[in-house]
Structures are given as C-alpha cells and as structure tokens.
Amino acid sequence: GAGVSQSPSNKVTEKGKDVELRCDPISGHTALYWYRQSLGQGLEFLIYFQGNSAPDKSGLPSDRFSAERTGGSVSTLTIQRTQQEDSAVYLCASSPKGSRDTQYFGPGTRLTVL
C-alpha cells in the first residue's frame, strides 16, 4: 500500500516568507508526528496528533511554527516569517495508534531559507 507522502520534496524560500509543508499519512493511521532533522540538532520532535485529541505542541521551537490536521488525516506544518535557522529536512511519520507501534516516515521536505 501507499506510504507516508510529503510535499513539496524541496522548498527554497527567502527569509521572512511563510511556507506550508504537507503530509499525507498512511490510510487508517491515527497518530501523526512531525520531526525536524538538521545538521546541528539531529532529529527532533516537533508536534504530535492523535485522532481528535488536542495535539502535543511541546516540540515547536517558536510561535512562528504551527500545524493542523484536518479530518484526522492530512496535516500541514506552517512556518511564518522563515529564518535561516529554519533550514532543515522536515519529516512526517504516522503510526496506527499506540506508543509501541512502528512509526513510518515520509520522504521529507528539504527546506532552504536564503
């Protein structure tokens, strides 16, 4: 079956612009995670969605970052007024539900802020 998909695969933007990154999880997976991978920080958690519960936003680095998940499926990560330090690969993962369920990662979106 189809895996996690993300779009765009690459995004180049100018400092100060807003960007939207999209994630389509595996069908039927109720848990959705966003992570960020950068050279200096490694792979770090950003936000978690589970069904209709309130998301865990504890990993978002600043209030310029926000995310939503519509209809319990597709998720969008928005970064406002991008900064050069936002340059990274943004990874989305989904899992069936539980904490022990395998998380399946999407191919990521490489964001470059000039």
Added chain:
Amino acid sequence: QKEVEQNSGPLSVPEGAIASLNCTYSDRVSQSFFWYRQYSGKSPELIMSIYSNGDKEDGRFTAQLNKASQYVSLLIRDSQPSDSATYLCAVIRGGTSYGKLTFGQGTILTVHP
C-alpha cells in the same frame, strides 16, 4: 548531558565482521527503545525495537537492553556493504503515553569490502 547519546563515529568495519553500535540514555524510566537505519538522503527506517532487558534477535541484527545501566546496543553480524548507513538510537521517555521519539545524534557505519 544529552538525553540520548551514541558512540561517536564514524565506524568502519570489514565485510563479514560484527558491527557494534552503542547508545546510552539519561531518563531512567524510559520505556521503549528503537534502532533506525537512515541511508544518505533517505528517511529513517525502523529495524529493531526492544522493550525489556536482555537480547532480541532478528536475522543478522541483535538489540541488547540493560535498563540498570541505561544502555542499549545494536549488533550487526556478517556486516554487508549494504549495511552502510547512519544508525539512529531512539527512546520513548517515561511518562509518555504515545510514541514521541527522542533521537541520538546517530552513528555513521561504513562496511568496506
């Protein structure tokens, strides 16, 4: 102290040898432990999970967990050039009811023919 630390690499082993990858974690009540493999330019892929003390074997891979020492390792037997990748140790901390992963910095493994 970092929450999850991996042995500094890069690690280079000859084909057919055993590769040993190590990871320590700081949260004593961490509950779930994972090893992910990440090829260059690709996304992480789960290769092993372990939840209780001892060894867990899957093909050429063995994960070892020692909660008293806060230590988890991955052994790769009969290493192949296709095993060359970055290996990421990940932990679910205590008190977390879902799969929020905390990752180590990764160890780059190179298996040379």
